[in-house]
Amino acid sequence: MQHNISDLIALFANTFETRYQTILVKGDDEPIYLPADEHHPMHRIVFAHGYFASALHEIAHWCIAGPARRLLEDFGYWYCPDGRSAVEQKAFEQVEVKPQALEWAFSVACGKRFNLSADNLSGEATDDSEFRVSVEKQVQYYLHHGFSERAEHFIAALCQFYGQPYPLREQQFNFQKVDVVSV
Known part of the structure; x- marks a missing residue:
């Protein structure tokens, strides 16, 4: 079965864009959630390097985040990068x-x-x-x-x-x- 990232982006848009003003974006680096601001009218779920699994994972974080967290960069979560004790x-x-x-x-x-x-x-x-x-x-x-x-x-x-x-x-x-x- 083919898992094309453009299909996933379109499917997310069709399901959530209008109601939640949120889009899924293929990123070049680390994943991040960016709330709408004066330069971007849509909230953006940016996933890493075009990886399908990264997109699913970042969507999962978005599905868990409540309305207040969806107004914060990266939902306001603590994150310690790779190299953890x-x-x-x-x-x-x-x-x-x-x-x-x-x-x-x-x-x-x-x-x-x-x-x-x-x-x-x-x-x-x-x-x-x-x-x-x-x-x-x-x-x-x-x-x-x-x-x-x-x-x-x-x-x-x-x-x-x-x-x-x-x-x-x-x-x-x-x-x-x-x-x-x-x-």
């Missing part, structure tokens, strides 16, 4: 559980393989098993209790576009085959 990595993983769980759901809705990202290529080595279990539990929670409104709308749009079964079901997730990658 074990303590910093654990703090990073705690705030990444929900976005990575949503990214996983978006990936399934696209019929695309999901890789859990530790995002700490040059940092201190840590045991990622607790992080993996936390993300798995969060996905199961969403499947049983529901996704947020924006996440659910995007999942429905992705499933329709990519011909995947909707609504998502636990059987579509392979909890034994989640790889944790450093980037």
Whole structure:
């Protein structure tokens, strides 16, 4: 199945641009969320290097952010770049559980393989098993209790576009085959 970034940009625009004045933008560098300002009338979700997974991940952060956070650059989140200590990595993983769980759901809705990202290529080595279990539990929670409104709308749009079964079901997730990658 072809996963073209221009399709994802158009799908996001068709689903959210008018209602939320938000667009998805292919970036050249690190991802960032930029709220509208005097030079840009639209909020911008900028994803890294044209990577499909980066776009899904940044959309997941946007789906979690409430109205006040969507007025702040990068939603006002704390971020410590690659090269984190074990303590910093654990703090990073705690705030990444929900976005990575949503990214996983978006990936399934696209019929695309999901890789859990530790995002700490040059940092201190840590045991990622607790992080993996936390993300798995969060996905199961969403499947049983529901996704947020924006996440659910995007999942429905992705499933329709990519011909995947909707609504998502636990059987579509392979909890034994989640790889944790450093980037």
